[in-house]
Amino acid sequence: MATLSEAYTETPLHLQHIIPIDFDSVKEVPESHSWPRSGDESPRRILSLDGDHFSLPAIDLDSPDAIKMVGHACKVMGIFQVTNHGIPSSLLREVESQAWQFFSLPAIAKVRAVRSPGGATGYGVARMTPFFNKFMWHEGFTMMGSPLEHAREVWPHGYGKFCEAMEDYQDKMKALSERLLAMILKYLGISEHDIDWPRLRSNPCSALQLNSYPQCPDPGQVMGLAPHTDTFFLTILHQKDSAHGLQFHREGRGWVPVFPMDGALVVNVGDMLHIMSNAMFPSVVHRVITNEKRHRLSMGYFYGPPMDFRVGPIHRLMQTSGQEVAARFRSITVKDYVQMKAKNLDKALSMIRIR
Ligand SMILES: C=C1C[C@]23C[C@@]1(O)CC[C@H]2[C@@]12CCC[C@@](C)(C(=O)O1)[C@H]2[C@@H]3C(=O)O
Numbered sequence: 315m316a317t318l319s320e321a322y323t324e325t326p327l328h329l330q331h332i333i334p335i336d337f338d339s340v341k342e343v344p345e346s347h348s349w350p351r352s353g354d355e356s357p358r359r360i361l362s363l364d365g366d367h368f369s370l371p372a373i374d375l376d377s378p379d380a381i382k383m384v385g386h387a388c389k390v391m392g393i394f395q396v397t398n399h400g401i402p403s404s405l406l407r408e409v410e411s412q413a414w415q416f417f418s419l420p421a422i423a424k425v426r427a428v429r430s431p432g433g434a435t436g437y438g439v440a441r442m443t444p445f446f447n448k449f450m451w452h453e454g455f456t457m458m459g460s461p462l463e464h465a466r467e468v469w470p471h472g473y474g475k476f477c478e479a480m481e482d483y484q485d486k487m488k489a490l491s492e493r494l495l496a497m498i499l500k501y502l503g504i505s506e507h508d509i510d511w512p513r514l515r516s517n518p519c520s521a522l523q524l525n526s527y528p529q530c531p532d533p534g535q536v537m538g539l540a541p542h543t544d545t546f547f548l549t550i551l552h553q554k555d556s557a558h559g560l561q562f563h564r565e566g567r568g569w570v571p572v573f574p575m576d577g578a579l580v581v582n583v584g585d586m587l588h589i590m591s592n593a594m595f596p597s598v599v600h601r602v603i604t605n606e607k608r609h610r611l612s613m614g615y616f617y618g619p620p621m622d623f624r625v626g627p628i629h630r631l632m633q634t635s636g637q638e639v640a641a642r643f644r645s646i647t648v649k650d651y652v653q654m655k656a657k658n659l660d661k662a663l664s665m666i667r668i669r
C-alpha cells in the first residue's frame with residue numbers, strides 16, 4: 315500500500331523550495347519575506363480585541379458532557395482546546411526541549427536533516443510555500459514515525475533522546491486522535507456499522523510537524539504561516555508556553571487569536587472531517603503571526619485515514635429523519651486528495667465539491 319511520503323513524490327518539482335533562510339543572520343526583513351502591509355491577508359489585520367475578548371472553548375475530556383461539547387465545537391467553530399487529554403506534561407516539556415535543541419542549531423547543521431526534493435519528512439520550509447509569492451517566517455521539521463534517518467545526520471552520536479521523545483509523542487498523539495475521532499463519530503450518531511472503523515484505524519496517515527517562528531524585527535511585515543486549512547481529519551497542536559501567534563478565521567469577525575492555555579492542546583478540524591461530515595464541520599482556515607521578542611515553537615500532529623481509504627460524506631449522515639440529504643462532495647481516496655492538495659492547496663476542496 316502507498317505511504318503518505320510516496321504520495322508527495324508526485325508533487326511537481328517546480329513546486330519545491332526547501333531550505334529556510336538563516337534567521338539568525340538577518341537583521342532586517344528581506345524583500346523575499348515582506349508581505350503586503352494592508353488588505354485582508356496582511357499579517358497586521360486582526361480582530362479588534364478591545365472589549366471583545368474571545369477565548370476558545372476548553373473542553374475537559376473527562377467531563378460526562380465531553381462528547382456533546384466536542385461535537386458542538388466541531389460544528390460551530392472547527393477549533394477548540396482540550397484539557398485532561400492524557401498527554402503527560404513531562405513529555406510535552408521533553409518534546410519542546412528536543413525541538414528547541416534542534417532549531418537552535420546553526421543553519422549548517424539543520425540542513426543535514428533537510429527534506430529531500432519530493433520527500434515528505436525532514437527540515438525545511440512549509441510544504442505550501444510555493445503557493446505564495448513571499449516566504450514565511452517559519453522553519454519546520456516533519457516526521458512520519460521514527461525521525462532516525464534525519465536525526466542521525468544531525469547528531470551522529472546523540473540522536474537517541476530526540477528519537478525517543480518524538481516516537482513516544484507520536485504514539486500518544488495517535489491514541490488521543492483516535493479517542494477524539496471516536497467521540498466525534500459518536501456525536502454524529504455513526505456506529506461501527508456505518509463506517510469501516512477497524513480499517514480506518516488500521517494504518518492511519520499521520521505526521522508530526524515541529525514549527526519554529528523565530529523572533530522578527532518587524533512582525534507586521536511577515537507571515538509566520540500563511541492562511542491554510544489542514545488536510546487530514548484533525549490536527550492536535552501544542553504551543554510552547556505563552557508566545558501566541560495562531561489565529562483562525564471567523565466569518566464576519568476576521569482573524570481571531572488563540573491564546574495558549576497552560577496544559578491545554580488545540581484541536582482543529584481538517585479537510586477530511588469536513589468532507590466526511592458533509593460540510594457540517596468547517597475545516598478551519600488558520601494562520602500564524604510572529605513576535606518581535608519571542609521565538610515561538612509549536613508541534614502539530616496530523617491524523618487522517620489510511621492512504622487507500624475513500625473519503626466522502628458518510629452515507630448515514632445523509633439520511634436524517636427519513637429524508638435524503640444531498641452529498642456535497644464526491645468521494646476520493648486519501649492518496650488522490652493528498653496529491654490534489656499538494657498541487658492546488660486551497661482549491662482542492664472545491665475541486666471535489668458537488669454543490
Ligand atoms: C501530513 C502533513 C500535513 C501538512 C503536510 C504534511 O506532510 C506535514 C506538514 C503539514 C503542514 C504544516 C503546515 C501547513 C501545511 C498546509 C503544510 O504546508 O505542511 C500542513 C500540511 C497539510 O495539512 O496539508
Ligand SMILES: O=C(O)CCC(=O)C(=O)O
Pocket residue numbers: 523525539544549551553559560600601602611612613614
Ligand atoms: O504554529 C501554529 O500555531 C499552527 C501550525 C499549523 O497551522 C500547522 O502546523 O499546520
Ligand SMILES: [Fe+2]
Pocket residue numbers: 542543544549600
Ligand atoms: Fe495548520
